[in-house]
Amino acid sequence: MNYHCPKCQGVIYNRRNKRCGFCGAELPAELLFTAAEIAALDEQEAMAKELHRLEQAKRDAEEVARRASAE
Numbered sequence: 001m002n003y004h005c006p007k008c009q010g011v012i013y014n015r016r017n018k019r020c021g022f023c024g025a026e027l028p029a030e031l032l033f034t035a036a037e038i039a040a041l042d043e044q045e046a047m048a049k050e051l052h053r054l055e056q057a058k059r060d061a062e063e064v065a066r067r068a069s070a071e
């Protein structure tokens, strides 16, 4: 579902922003994420980043082990 600015009907592509990215109008709170939703999103992003970091570290370790065994 898309949210639209009540003033210019522009699509609100980032509901964290308090202002419309097109006309700069202040957006009503019901179109935006609540503080709790933003906190939950931040947590999800942090977890995804951490997971990615761990996978990268695992790949690096496997690569090191592969090179070591190839010698």
Ligand SMILES: [Zn+2]
Residues within 6 Å of the ligand: 005, 006, 007, 008, 009, 010, 020, 021, 022, 023, 024, 025
């Ligand atoms: Zn607007």
